[in-house]
Amino acid sequence: MTILEKSIIRFHNVKFGYGISNSILNNVNIDIKQGGFYFLTGKSGAGKTSLLKLMYIGNRITDGNLFMFDKDVDSYSRNEIALIRQNISVVFQDYKLLKHLNVFDNLALPLRIKGDSEETIVRKVTQIVKWVGLKQYIDSYPDILSGGQQQRLSIARSVITNPKIILADEPTGSVDEVSAKKIFSLFEQLHKRGTTIIMATHNENLVKSKNYPKLVIENNSVFLEK
Amino acid sequence: MSSSVIKLENNSFSKFIPLLIGFMVFLSVLFISVAHIVDEIGSKWTDGINNSMTVQIIPDANLDSEQNDDIISRTITILNQHYGVQDVNLIPNDEVIEMLLPWFGGGLRNVEFPIPRIIDVKLIDDLQIDTVSLKAQLGQISDSIIVDDFSDWRDRVNSIVNTINGLVYTIVLLIIISCMIISVTLTRALMLMNVKTLNMLMLMGAMDSFIAKEFVSYALSVVIKSSLCGFFVALLSINSILYFNNFDFELHFYDWLLIFGVIPVVVILSFLVSIITVKLTLIKRFFNIEF
Numbered sequence: 439m440t441i442l443e444k445s446i447i448r449f450h451n452v453k454f455g456y457g458i459s460n461s462i463l464n465n466v467n468i469d470i471k472q473g474g475f476y477f478l479t480g481k482s483g484a485g486k487t488s489l490l491k492l493m494y495i496g497n498r499i500t501d502g503n504l505f506m507f508d509k510d511v512d513s514y515s516r517n518e519i520a521l522i523r524q525n526i527s528v529v530f531q532d533y534k535l536l537k538h539l540n541v542f543d544n545l546a547l548p549l550r551i552k553g554d555s556e557e558t559i560v561r562k563v564t565q566i567v568k569w570v571g572l573k574q575y576i577d578s579y580p581d582i583l584s585g586g587q588q589q590r591l592s593i594a595r596s597v598i599t600n601p602k603i604i605l606a607d608e609p610t611g612s613v614d615e616v617s618a619k620k621i622f623s624l625f626e627q628l629h630k631r632g633t634t635i636i637m638a639t640h641n642e643n644l645v646k647s648k649n650y651p652k653l654v655i656e657n658n659s660v661f662l663e664k
Numbered sequence: 665m666s667s668s669v670i671k672l673e674n675n676s677f678s679k680f681i682p683l684l685i686g687f688m689v690f691l692s693v694l695f696i697s698v699a700h701i702v703d704e705i706g707s708k709w710t711d712g713i714n715n716s717m718t719v720q721i722i723p724d725a726n727l728d729s730e731q732n733d734d735i736i737s738r739t740i741t742i743l744n745q746h747y748g749v750q751d752v753n754l755i756p757n758d759e760v761i762e763m764l765l766p767w768f769g770g771g772l773r774n775v776e777f778p779i780p781r782i783i784d785v786k787l788i789d790d791l792q793i794d795t796v797s798l799k800a801q802l803g804q805i806s807d808s809i810i811v812d813d814f815s816d817w818r819d820r821v822n823s824i825v826n827t828i829n830g831l832v833y834t835i836v837l838l839i840i841i842s843c844m845i846i847s848v849t850l851t852r853a854l855m856l857m858n859v860k861t862l863n864m865l866m867l868m869g870a871m872d873s874f875i876a877k878e879f880v881s882y883a884l885s886v887v888i889k890s891s892l893c894g895f896f897v898a899l900l901s902i903n904s905i906l907y908f909n910n911f912d913f914e915l916h917f918y919d920w921l922l923i924f925g926v927i928p929v930v931v932i933l934s935f936l937v938s939i940i941t942v943k944l945t946l947i948k949r950f951f952n953i954e955f
């Protein structure tokens with residue numbers, strides 16, 4: 439089995455809705471391969487953000503089975519789920535940086551959670567700010583950064599722990615063309631390093647220009663378009 | 665101590681909570697000191713009578729003075745032989761008259777009046793004297809011998825002191841319970857104010873223990889700072905009250921140490937309720953990361 443055939447997230451007859459009567463996703467059967475790059479598309483309100491939320495176990499599925507790293511999520515303990523979350527990073531359209539922490543502390547947070555030593559933290563942060571071109575802002579607070587810079591910071595925060603999976607929810611939605619290109623190239627670099635990437639996007643041109651598989655949400659169900 | 669991730673917003677609620685905790689600690693320190701002072705007053709009152717008793721002999725008008733003197737000397741003999749008695753001292757008539765003067769007025773000296781004879785009995789420290797057998801023995805000599813070991817007086821003082829202490833410690837207990845409620849409120853408020861950070865921590869895979877450490881240590885730092893302030897303000901107030909009112913006793917370093925015990929109690933209990941609050945919140949939120 440080559441690496442691209444090994445599944446890392448698998449949905450089996452998954453149903454999901456907020457509350458009892460409401461149903462967002464129905465009968466979802468998809469298989470995310472390790473190391474793959476996937477676009478996630480669908481109309482506004484289709485359920486892209488909700489699907490990503492299920493992938494980082496931010497909500498529980500209503501019915502069916504969700505397998506992550508070869509095991510049913512229901513069979514994991516709370517601490518094991520925390521460890522799984524440490525291996526999944528999420529990039530949001532609105533960055534979700536912590537405004538009361540400076541660039542260094544924003545980047546250090548996931549490492550502190552993992553229990554890295556301060557020495558390791560300093561080394562990794564120094565390295566990553568160079569990669570996203572924010573070296574001179576290390577002591578600044580997110581508020582003074584431009585949208586593109588904030589998104590690069592949030593991407594840096596999501597890769598600093600070297601996660602197995604990166605979930606990106608319209609990461610280029612709030613930045614201009616030039617910044618979007620820069621940001622997208624960061625994701626492609628990560629993909630080349632072996633990280634599994636799922637990127638929700640409205641940008642049809644981007645999806646067409648790249649030859650990556652597409653998860654499409656339509657009428658409450660999800661299908662894969664190669 | 666204070667965490668690098670959690671932030672207490674600068675609003676009136678955040679200023680009010682530390683003030684409230686400080687005030688609560690201030691009150692409990694004040695109340696405990698009052699209990700301590702009442703204790704001290706009580707023991708001052710009873711100290712003077714603790715190791716002594718008096719025996720009163722009212723002269724029998726039907727007997728001549730020789731017979732009455734005989735009663736006195738037999739009483740003294742019995743007292744001297746009794747277990748627990750250290751010293752027996754017959755108070756001279758003149759002194760007894762002196763003592764009675766304020767009650768009877770100046771005429772007493774000239775009047776022929778059966779002046780009671782008073783025997784002052786010193787007891788050996790910390791020995792429980794058997795007053796029942798003593799009274800029985802003395803009763804055989806004469807019915808007019810009265811033994812007063814001040815137990816009524818002592819009981820009354822003790823019951824006043826105990827009532828005040830009971831009241832004070834009930835109040836202190838209530839104050840400490842209020843402190844716990846405030847700590848729960850503070851912890852919950854911290855989690856609400858930092859809900860974005862909380863969600864981010866859960867998203868990044870922080871274990872419950874990591875999150876609890878962040879919030880609890882922050883809540884505790886607030887509790888510790890405010891209760892220390894409350895303690896020192898109380899210390900200052902009590903000392904100035906004692907000083908300006910010229911009370912002839914003071915709270916010693918050791919007493920303050922005891923009173924200071926309020927702070928560890930408040931801090932440890934706050935620690936526990938704060939942890940429980942965080943854990944309960946996390947149970948609800950762990951699978952409900954909302955941005």
Ligand SMILES: Nc1ncnc2c1ncn2[C@@H]1O[C@H](COP(=O)(O)OP(=O)(O)OP(=O)(O)O)[C@@H](O)[C@H]1O
Pocket residue numbers: 456462480481482483484485486487488489954
């Ligand atoms: N926390 C929530 N509680 C209840 N309903 C929600 C919640 N979040 C989303 N929804 C609903 O679920 C549906 C799917 O929303 P979701 O955000 O997943 O869509 P989306 O595809 O990401 O849309 P967009 O492209 O606009 O971001 C919508 O109808 C939305 O109103």
Ligand SMILES: [Mg+2]
Pocket residue numbers: 486487488607
């Ligand atoms: Mg969305």
